[in-house]
Amino acid sequence: MWRRSASFILDQRYQHDAASTSKPETLSLSPPQTESSHMAASVEPFNQNPNPKISAYYQTRAAHTGVVTPDWLAQAQAAVGRQTEDLPLPEPDLKESDSGKSFSVIQEFDNWRKQPDLAEAVAAIRALAAVIRASEATTMMELEIELKKASDSLKSWDTTSISLTAGCDLFMRYVTRTSALEYEDFNSARSRLIERAEKFGEISYKARRIIAMLSQDFIFDGCTILVHGFSRVVLEVLKTAAQNKKLFRVLCTEGRPDRTGLRLSNELAKLDVPVKLLIDSAAAYSMDEVDMVFVGADGVVESGGIINMMGTYQIALVAHSMNKPVYVAAESYKFARLYPLDQKDMAPALRPIDFGVPIPSKVEVETSARDYTPPQYLTLLFTDLGVLTPSVVSDELIQLYL
Amino acid sequence: MDARRASRAVIDPKVRHVGFFAPGANPLPARAQNNPPCSSSPPLAESPAGNSLSPVMIPLPRHPSDRTPAVPVPETGLRRQGNDHVPVGSYNPLESLLGSSPVPSSPSARIGMADGEFSEESDGWYRLNDSRKYASNLPDTTPDKAPDNSASTSAPPGLEKSKKSAKVPEKSEKAVVQVQNETQSSLKPLKAKTTKAERRAMQEAQRAAKALTKGEKHTYTHTAEGNKSAAVSRGAVPSKPLKQPSLKKDAPPVASSIAASDKKGGDRPPEKERKKDVPPPRMQFDDKSRVEKAKRRAVFNQLEARNRVELFRHLPQYEHGTQLPDLESRFFQLDPVHPAVYKVGLQYLARDISGGNARCIAMLQAFKEAITDYSTPLQKTLARDLTAKISSYVSFFIECRPLSISMGNAIRFVKSRIAKLPLTLSESEAKAALCSDIQRFINEKIILAGKVIVGHAVTKIRDGDVLLTYGSSSVVEMILLYAHEMGKQFRVVVVDSRPKLEGQSLLRRLVSKGLGCTYCHINATSYIMHEVTRVLLGAASVLSNGTVYSSVGTASVAMVAHAFHVPVLVCCEAYKFHERVQLDSICSNELGDPEAIAKVPGRTDVSYLNNWANKGNLQLLNLMYDCTPPDYISMIITDYGMIPTTSVPVIVREYLRDHLLI
Structure with missing residues (x-):
């Protein structure tokens, strides 16, 4: 919005003359990184971030859930360039910060992350458990500091992943609340923490089951459900509904660019659920026949809104204007203490988009991979805490973190 | 523009009542009931009900405060016992998922301490009641009810006690009221089992207690029914500690919607205390008799304005600027009002101190000085006499200028602190404790809170960015300066309005620090708004429906911002939150000097309204505050973080109950 501000642009021009003239150049995908970077940051802070780095989150996501093959990803990475040396970059210096230990949280996390059915938060917590196991701390305080370091490095490794951050926060919260005093000694407290972390995976799987159970009452016979993107929770919900012999129809959006919708329609077809595939832009066209919209979430934020795959917002808007309920299925470990005010108020998660044809270098590509849906467009959230209205999310977060 | 919360298509979802419901109606773990196994699906082990582990389960913090109450509480063992076994309420944090739980300032812990104080007064009674309460709260108490019964209904000792205590004024009167209510409330469940003699004894006790309290009954504005509910609430107090175990949501529900009779009053402080705590800011000035009464008590006489605005007759409308010289001349006279208080009052009157935080701090500092100089008169107790003193100071302040909500909260804090002083403290100790409490309130709730807010706000x-602010808010100013220090590149639009033109002083300070600013009047808001990216507003108070009560003009700025899809951020310390709900700006407001809008300073040619006061059919309205509906507000930044407007009641419920705040 501020770009419309004539006065501001004028100010900018006065401040650094060259800035406004060189602005078009910063729009290209790979700008000269050195001297114009300051200007690029100050002039075009968010939407034209020239850094082509793919959000790490979306790499595994693509590998797990996309029809996209890994070699496509590799190609894409090669196309954007600089990718390969960019990614492992944070690891070495993090290892150094771990003071030469044979083991790094990040690696551990990466290993866990590779397992397809494991949520990212679970992987993070498993990694933190490994930190506890490897640590030589003898007091709770030491352990806490060590864990804090580890979780900070995890979080900074991939700032775009909300559930990673939330998972780390959650576990840290648990650690700070577990005091050795409650147990006989430090060792039992420690083993309790580890046990807890081990269990977390199972718990998160259970959470998915709970959500599936809760949502069954909302799926009635003969309904049509619009689904956007691939979400394990949503799949679980639909699977359970199918197992309960409910008769319903699913409309899947294609889910560009990683085509996650194709994957979901595959899975549903296996379950003998009637599925129809739509291109993403057909959401409004087919909203008439839809009875409810089901989406997953990357993160549920303090306002009660969700951050999810690109396109969720527009579907929610369309559904809202046609008075169709929008249901979100999300585990409670995705609740994050974030409060985006608008779409650009988040750390952008970038991912390359394959248009099938070469794009001229002067054309800018919006590579952000997710959007923020404000709470007023959501009807209910199905979480393992129960079925919540969006306003309760903040309540829960306040209870949890304050 | 959509309302923030659109109407829901789903009417009857299976909602786990988190925020607004009263637990404890049934002592079973209510989660099981809230989410009954759906008929269509086979009951699963991992259904949300019951004890399934959850991803984010966190154990209760074992906070010292619930181990060792500050005041020695008799029967702690008993309570603790109850704590460990009785699953009260719907939400058992042990099985909750985000099962966190508060934390040092846990309200229920405080309540535990609060009745610890009571129990010192009426110890024997208390024990009985407590145990009975405890028993009746258990789900299956039929077997052990009988012994308890006989213990509690054996009225004679209690009666004796109540009669004895009649000699000691007020303080124990409270206890007696309690006694009465206890007996009253105990009657119901026990009716079937009491024998005739017992019942008679009880009635007698009741009657005696009633006679004692009759004197102050007239202060209750409520009807008999209201009285009863208050009574019930008092009766319910001792049962609170039972709920302590869960420590959290099911601790007395603030926003309970279920009208379980003992819940109904349970969350409210006893009616009487309430009356005492709240300074009467809501006096209706169109009520002749009350105005007369107030006038008789007043330190000085305000001259009523002649052309009073009809719609606002319920608010005080006085001639402005006439009292100051008179009052100033009386500064050195011996007066019931402490000089420090007097000085601050005069400053309020002259509008030398304005702005919510400044006024509140000045008042608290004056109280501190007054408390330091205070000495208890003979045959009086510090707690009672000092409270009365503070009340008289407060009414003096009100005469000078109606209290702001933040001041009301601070006063409630001071009074509850005085009331909660342990009796064992000597006078000097008590005074020192109070002063340090007040200082802590200033430091933590106002100054530190401001810093925390700044920390949150700069992340946005x-x-x-182009930030728009309206009027002059101290917090917003701090935010802007801090963001500038951090080297953020942004511009500020300061919107101002007549007659106060507070924005100009803000503008001067910002410009002197080197910020790029634009200044315009509120008439130009819609013109300037299209280039704005964020609106930062201060607030006098945030009410529990999310309404922001702030200086007049804020609402229209917020409305324009909303229309332009610009996010509106309201910065407000949590101590300014209030549980009141207000829908318009008429019921409760403050009227400024009408002269101020009639005259334009520096423009002698604008003289059309020169002797407006003589025109009977002309009334000038200079409103000071307005209410911004929650729909226009994107976010409220408090010291507890950034919250949506819908979470204000959560903050009020979790942190601001009991007016303890610290």
Whole structure:
């Protein structure tokens, strides 16, 4: 919005003359990184971030859930360039910060992350458990500091992943609340923490089951459900509904660019659920026949809104204007203490988009991979805490973190 | 523009009542009931009900405060016992998922301490009641009810006690009221089992207690029914500690919607205390008799304005600027009002001190001085006499200028602190404790809170932003300066309005620090708004429906911002939150000097309204505050973090109950 501000642009021009003239150049995908970077940051802070780095989150996501093959990803990475040396970059210096230990949280996390059915938060917590196991701390305080370091490095490794951050926060919260005093000694407290972390995976799987159970009452016979993107929770919900012999129809959006919708329609077809595939832009066209919209979430934020795959917002808007309920299925470990005010108020998660044809270098590509849906467009959230209205999310977060 | 919360298509979802419901109606773990196994699906082990582990389960913090109450509480063992076994309420944090739980300031812990104080007064009674309460709260108490019964209904000792205590004024009167209510409330469940003699004894006790309290009954504005509910609430107090175990949501529900009779009053402080705590800011000035009464008590006489605005007759409308010289001349006279208080009052009157935080701090500092100089008169107790003193100071302040909500909260804090002083403290100790409490309130709730807010708010300022602010808010100013220090590139639009033109002083300070600013009047809001990216507003108070009560003009700025899809951030310390709900700006407001809007300073040619006061059919309205509906507000930044407007009641419920705040 501020770009419309004539006065501001004028100010900018006065401040650094060259800035406004060189602005078009910063729009290209790979700008000269050195001297114009300051200007690029100050002039075009968010939407034209020239850094082509793919959000790490979306790499595994693509590998797990996309029809996209890994070699496509590799190609894409090669196309954007600089990718390969960019990614492992944070690891070495993090290892150094771990003071030469044979083991790094990040690696551990990466290993866990590779397992397809494991949520990212679970992987993070498993990694933190490994930190506890490897640590030589003898007091709770030491352990806490060590864990804090580890979780900070995890979080900074991939700032775009909300559930990673939330998972780390959650576990840290648990650690700070577990005091050795409650147990006989430090060792039992420690083993309790580890046990807890081990269990977390199972718990998160259970959470998915709970959500599936809760949502069954909302799926009635003969309904049509619009689904956007691939979400394990949503799949679980639909699977359970199918197992309960409910008769319903699913409309899947294609889910560009990683085509996650194709994957979901595959899975549903296996379950003998009637599925129809739509291109993403057909959401409004087919909203008439839809009875409810089901989406997953990357993160549920303090306002009660969700951050999810690109396109969720527009579907929610369309559904809202046609008075169709929008249901979100999300585990409670995705609740994050974030409060985006608008779409650009988040750390952008970038991912390359394959248009099938070469794009001229002067054309800018919006590579952000997710959007923020404000709470007023959501009807209910199905979480393992129960079925919540969006306003309760903040309540829960306040209870949890304050 | 959509309302923030659109109407829901789903009417009857299976909602786990988190925020607004009263637990404890049934002592079973209510989660099981809230989410009954759906008929269509086979009951699963991992259904949300019951004890399934959850991803984010966190154990209760074992906070010292619930181990060792500050005041020695008799029967702690008993309570603790109850704590460990009785699953009260719907939400058992042990099985909750985000099962966190508060934390040092846990309200229920405080309540535990609060009745610890009571129990010192009426110890024997208390024990009985407590145990009975405890028993009746258990789900299956039929077997052990009988012994308890006989213990509690054996009225004679209690009666004796109540009669004895009649000699000691007020303080124990409270206890007696309690006694009465206890007996009253105990009657119901026990009716079937009491024998005739017992019942008679009880009635007698009741009657005696009633006779004692009759004197002050007239202060209750409520009807008999209201009285009863208050009574019930008092009766319910001792049962609170039972709920302590869960420590959290099911601790007395603030926003309970279920009208379980003992819940109904349970969350409210006893009616009487309430009356005492709240300074009467809501006096209706169109009520002749009350105005007369107030006048008789007043320190000085305000001259009533002649052309009073009809719609606002319920608010005080006085001639402005006439009292100051008179009052100033009386500064050195011996007066019931402490000089420090007097000085601050005069400053309020002259509007030398304005702004919510400044006024509140000045008042608290004056109280501190007054408390330091205070000495208890003979045959009086510090707690009672000092409270009365503070009340008289407060009414003096009100005469000078109606209290702001933040001041009301601070006063409630001071009074509850005085009331909660342990009796064992000597006078000097008590005074020192109070002073340090007040100082802590200033430091933590006002100054530190401001810093925390600044920390939160700067995360929302990006390079290239254009921030709009209205009027002059101290917190917003701090935010802007801090963001500037951090090197963020942004511009500020200061919107101002007549007659106060507070924005100009803000503008001067900002410009002197090197910020790029634009200044315009509120008439130009809609013109300037299209280039704004964030609106930062201060607030006098945030009410529990999310309404922001702030200086007049804020609402229209917020409305324009909303229309332009610009996010509106309201910065407000949590101590300014209030549980009141207000829908318009008429019921409760403050009227400024009408002369101020009639005259334009520096423009002698604008003289059309020169002797407006003589025109009977002309009334000038200079409103000071307005209410911004929650729909226009994107976010409220408090010291507890950034919250949506819908979470204000959560903050009020979790942190601001009991007016303890610290």
